[in-house]
Amino acid sequence: MATNPEPDVPANHDENRRTFLKQSSLLTALALVPGQVVDAAAAKFDERIADAFEKVPLSLKVNGVKQKLSVEPRATLLDLLREQLHLTGTKKGCDYGQCGACTVHVNGQRVNSCLSFAVMHDGQEITTIEGLAKGDDLHPMQEAFVKHDGFQCGYCTPGQIMSAVACVREGHAGSEGEIREYMSGNICRCGAYANIVAAIQDVKQGGQKV
Amino acid sequence: MSRVDGRLKVTGAATYSAEYKLPGLAYAVLVGSTIAKGRITGLDTKAAAGAPGVLAVVTHLNSPKVPGFDTVGKDPSQPATVGGPLKIFHDDKIRFNDQPIALVVADTLERARYAAGLVKAQYAQEQHQTNLEANKPRAFLPTSAQKNPKSPMADYQRGQADAYRSGAIKLENEYVIPTEVHHPMELQAITAHWEAPDRLTIYDKTQGTLATRRDFAKEWNLPEANVKVIATFVGGAFGNALHSWPHESAAIIAAKVVNRPVQLMLTREQMFTMVGYRPHTWQKLGMSATADGKITAITHESIGQTSTYEEFTESTLAQTRMMYQSPNLTTRYRLAALDIGSPIWMRGPGEATGAFALESAMDEMAYLLKLDPMEFRLRNYTDQDPENGKPWSTKFLKECYQAGAERVGWSKRKLEPGALRDGDWLVGYGMGVGTFGAHRGGAHASAQLLPGGTVLLQCATTDIGPGTGTAMTQIAADTLGLPPQNIRFELGHSDYPQAGTQGGSSTVNSVGPAVQEACLALKDKLRQLAATGNAAFAAAKKEDVVLADGYLTLSTNAAARVPYADLLKQVGGTAVVVEAKPGSEGQAYSMYSFSVHFAEVRVHVLTGEVRVSKLVSCADAGTIINQKTAANQMKGGAVGGIGMALMEHAIIDDRYGRYVTKDFADYHVPVHADAPAVEVFFVNQPDYHVNALGTKGIGEIATIGVAPAIANAVFNATGKRVRELPITPDKLV
Numbered sequence: 030m031a032t033n034p035e036p037d038v039p040a041n042h043d044e045n046r047r048t049f050l051k052q053s054s055l056l057t058a059l060a061l062v063p064g065q066v067v068d069a070a071a072a073k074f075d076e077r078i079a080d081a082f083e084k085v086p087l088s089l090k091v092n093g094v095k096q097k098l099s100v101e102p103r104a105t106l107l108d109l110l111r112e113q114l115h116l117t118g119t120k121k122g123c124d125y126g127q128c129g130a131c132t133v134h135v136n137g138q139r140v141n142s143c144l145s146f147a148v149m150h151d152g153q154e155i156t157t158i159e160g161l162a163k164g165d166d167l168h169p170m171q172e173a174f175v176k177h178d179g180f181q182c183g184y185c186t187p188g189q190i191m192s193a194v195a196c197v198r199e200g201h202a203g204s205e206g207e208i209r210e211y212m213s214g215n216i217c218r219c220g221a222y223a224n225i226v227a228a229i230q231d232v233k234q235g236g237q238k239v
Numbered sequence: 240m241s242r243v244d245g246r247l248k249v250t251g252a253a254t255y256s257a258e259y260k261l262p263g264l265a266y267a268v269l270v271g272s273t274i275a276k277g278r279i280t281g282l283d284t285k286a287a288a289g290a291p292g293v294l295a296v297v298t299h300l301n302s303p304k305v306p307g308f309d310t311v312g313k314d315p316s317q318p319a320t321v322g323g324p325l326k327i328f329h330d331d332k333i334r335f336n337d338q339p340i341a342l343v344v345a346d347t348l349e350r351a352r353y354a355a356g357l358v359k360a361q362y363a364q365e366q367h368q369t370n371l372e373a374n375k376p377r378a379f380l381p382t383s384a385q386k387n388p389k390s391p392m393a394d395y396q397r398g399q400a401d402a403y404r405s406g407a408i409k410l411e412n413e414y415v416i417p418t419e420v421h422h423p424m425e426l427q428a429i430t431a432h433w434e435a436p437d438r439l440t441i442y443d444k445t446q447g448t449l450a451t452r453r454d455f456a457k458e459w460n461l462p463e464a465n466v467k468v469i470a471t472f473v474g475g476a477f478g479n480a481l482h483s484w485p486h487e488s489a490a491i492i493a494a495k496v497v498n499r500p501v502q503l504m505l506t507r508e509q510m511f512t513m514v515g516y517r518p519h520t521w522q523k524l525g526m527s528a529t530a531d532g533k534i535t536a537i538t539h540e541s542i543g544q545t546s547t548y549e550e551f552t553e554s555t556l557a558q559t560r561m562m563y564q565s566p567n568l569t570t571r572y573r574l575a576a577l578d579i580g581s582p583i584w585m586r587g588p589g590e591a592t593g594a595f596a597l598e599s600a601m602d603e604m605a606y607l608l609k610l611d612p613m614e615f616r617l618r619n620y621t622d623q624d625p626e627n628g629k630p631w632s633t634k635f636l637k638e639c640y641q642a643g644a645e646r647v648g649w650s651k652r653k654l655e656p657g658a659l660r661d662g663d664w665l666v667g668y669g670m671g672v673g674t675f676g677a678h679r680g681g682a683h684a685s686a687q688l689l690p691g692g693t694v695l696l697q698c699a700t701t702d703i704g705p706g707t708g709t710a711m712t713q714i715a716a717d718t719l720g721l722p723p724q725n726i727r728f729e730l731g732h733s734d735y736p737q738a739g740t741q742g743g744s745s746t747v748n749s750v751g752p753a754v755q756e757a758c759l760a761l762k763d764k765l766r767q768l769a770a771t772g773n774a775a776f777a778a779a780k781k782e783d784v785v786l787a788d789g790y791l792t793l794s795t796n797a798a799a800r801v802p803y804a805d806l807l808k809q810v811g812g813t814a815v816v817v818e819a820k821p822g823s824e825g826q827a828y829s830m831y832s833f834s835v836h837f838a839e840v841r842v843h844v845l846t847g848e849v850r851v852s853k854l855v856s857c858a859d860a861g862t863i864i865n866q867k868t869a870a871n872q873m874k875g876g877a878v879g880g881i882g883m884a885l886m887e888h889a890i891i892d893d894r895y896g897r898y899v900t901k902d903f904a905d906y907h908v909p910v911h912a913d914a915p916a917v918e919v920f921f922v923n924q925p926d927y928h929v930n931a932l933g934t935k936g937i938g939e940i941a942t943i944g945v946a947p948a949i950a951n952a953v954f955n956a957t958g959k960r961v962r963e964l965p966i967t968p969d970k971l972v
Contacts, residue, residue, distance in 0.1 A: 101347075101349050108348055111258075112347070116251070118250065118252070122426065123426075124506065124507065125903070158251035159250065161250075171250065174249050178241065178242065178867045180245075180248055180249075181704030182425070182472075182473060182704030183244070183472060183704070184475055186248050187249075208911070209911040210912055212911040215911070216903065216910055218908060219475055220909065223917055224871055
């Protein structure tokens with residue numbers, strides 16, 4: 030079809046595994062409560078049992094909170110954050126790692142969350158835009174974005190800010206030119222670039238801890 | 240003043256349309272056709288329907304009837320429109336490649352996406368046409384112009400037709416802009432929820448909550464009051480959300496089928512194919528002038544691309560008709576219908592396309608005459624609108640020329656190209672002019688005094704990024720004499736008082752006066768309430784009313800004080816709804832915003848790489864309500880112009896009629912490294928013919944004229960004239 034979202038996984042492979050899981054889960058279930066399951070199988074009850082086998086356990090620390098999760102291996106970190114943890118501050122702009130709207134920090138490093146599977150981050154610390162402020166006190170980078178009007182529609186903003194914080198921490202905010210180069214993975218279609226650069230310079234020059 | 244919604248935007252708390260986690264939310268993924276024209280002969284949805292978690296697979300074979308699809312265009316009381324939006328899942332016809340043919344709904348996004356890959360289709364393919372050049376001979380006059388010779392799309396003539404051909408000094412050139420795609424960072428997204436069988440709520444990416452409400456109420460044959468459209472935050476649009484698109488209809492159908500709220504977010508690839516674009520346009524411009532630099536004639540023709548099912552038109556030739564004093568002028572606008580999705584206005588619609596041809600030609604003629612391009616423009620400056628003979632409401636374009644020339648260092652510019660060099664870089668300067676109508680539509684706003692002393696204003700307008708909420712808060716604060724933190728302006732909801740669609744640089748022009756009027760009406764209402772127990776208020780005028788620290792008082796009599804609480808007790812809350820409408824001044828004046836952009840570019844002598852090293856954008860946009868957000872909007876428009884000039888190009892492989900550019904790796908938009916610090920200058924002179932605030936609009940003129948300024952600077956740097964955008968290095972080496 031138009032798009033095969035998972036080109037590396039042949040469809041039949043998945044189906045075969047699913048068939049196996051269905052059969053084994055059904056057999057197990059049949060041994061336990063035969064009458065009910067025979068009825069339920071028609072109502073896709075087997076799918077729900079198979080579902081449990083398809084998920085893998087995952088422990089994450091997200092914005093300082095420990096999360097014990099069960100996720101499908103194919104779920105991206107971005108979709109996990111947005112759709113399961115309801116942390117929608119992290120944005121989807123392309124799903125291909127080309128726009129930076131989904132930038133989060135993983136163990137302090139900036140990462141395009143759309144390009145990594147959630148299960149790859151077991152035991153790691155994730156910081157999203159929701160975890161940047163300390164209570165009511167905005168992070169200096171957030172303050173600077175407001176002050177310099179480093180956005181318009183606001184959609185790329187969380188990614189820009191997460192990237193900007195990392196840019197300063199990495200030591201890549203030494204000059205206007207360097208900031209532009211190291212922020213070029215974060216697209217702002219509204220074109221607020223000059224203001225974003227000004228915000229980053231302000232934070233860098235202010236010497237506040239980021 | 241900083242944006243009122245800044246905190247929400249920097250903390251991730253601003254909620255966009257795919258971020259409403261309603262109970263029972265299901266996820267939808269669209270499947271697109273793989274041919275550009277033909278019929279679907281077979282659809283195998285069995286595997287998809289049986290895949291885990293799948294709730295429904297909707298296709299034209301099983302879609303519930305959308306009542307409006309059958310009645311649209313059949314209402315005898317309404318004249319038939321020229322085509323109409325694609326009716327999704329309505330028949331087996333394929334009109335463009337990646338046209339949605341199925342929608343898979345599942346309980347999780349991963350499951351919906353997987354199952355969408357299992358849908359298989361067979362087609363009876365027909366020969367498609369996706370090449371504009373090949374279809375130029377089939378171009379036609381838009382139906383609107385065929386029916387109405389006074390339509391702005393009709394052929395226009397003043398003086399003699401095509402008089403440039405007999406001019407002594409003349410030029411004639413063709414200009415092409417490719418298809419460009421809006422690509423707001425937020426993908427098109429909708430959350431559709433049938434709250435009852437006849438009550439629909441959608442959280443939608445739209446520039447007009449009321450236009451969207453009207454469209455879907457019509458599709459489902461519902462009273463408009465039964466449809467709610469919520470667009471509190473819109474992650475950019477640039478015109479892309481001025482139209483109701485097939486995916487929106489699809490999500491609404493799906494929500495009906497599964498009887499659960501459905502979230503549908505397009506992929507970046509789908510943003511190329513089904514939600515509009517700036518159309519690929521061919522133009523020819525002929526111009527003649529006298530040796531002393533007076534334009535004697537211009538002929539400007541264009542052929543723009545549209546779809547086979549909808550006649551999309553835009554004002555490509557408008558700027559040519561009114562910008563320069565040319566006694567003979569001819570314009571001809573044509574369309575070519577191709578098997579591609581419908582275009583939609585993209586920032587600086589039409590004018591940005593037309594200005595590329597006009598402002599390039601102005602530079603070319605100036606060079607032919609050995610005149611400075613600014614001097615040439617000044618010699619053809621218009622003090623009244625040459626299209627209709629009316630005076631301008633205001634025009635401070637000369638002031639913009641001067642300010643821009645000083646700021647960019649125009650005096651360094653050499654008449655002969657290639658004369659300035661900095662190491663391996665050739666340096667050049669260019670200018671381009673932009674204009675757009677200062678449009679104003681009717682709008683309503685409500686104002687309400689809350690017990691805590693906050694004034695709540697509401698309006699159905701949207702804010703796609705310019706900072707509408709902030710500007711309106713300032714207008715209200717100024718009118719009421721309250722600090723901005725005591726104002727709450729709510730927007731983006733179809734239940735709020737009427738406003739037009741956010742497009743055509745018209746929001747502040749239209750909604751601003753409504754807010755102003757609502758605030759004045761609130762003052763008067765409060766004065767009347769106060770007057771019942773206080774004679775001083777009975778004698779006072781509404782202008783004298785002062786709201787301060789929980790009291791209503793009078794600027795003329797500080798001793799007259801009535802606590803808000805007393806006023807509110809009388810009415811149990813105060814709401815005033817007023818309407819502001821354009822006056823009749825529009826009849827007497829031509830009303831436009833104007834801009835001029837100056838570019839300094841550097842072109843690498845070996846690689847042909849173009850870097851915009853400096854951009855100065857100057858605007859006569861009337862009163863500037865908020866310097867910070869307005870300047871940001873100007874800078875953003877300039878960045879958009881850099882994309883138009885140097886990189887944006889959606890390419891179709893005509894063999895398949897499908898875009899080969901399908902993401903940001905193929906379709907380049909400006910990134911941080913491409914964007915210089917843009918210097919912005921506003922004349923900031925009010926135009927009270929437009930409205931009592933004196934605003935004229937910024938959004939479009941921020942982009943219109945930028946691309947030719949860059950193209951002209953590239954010529955000045957290299958001597959190479961590129962008439963087909965984008966100016967990529969291969970065209971310069």
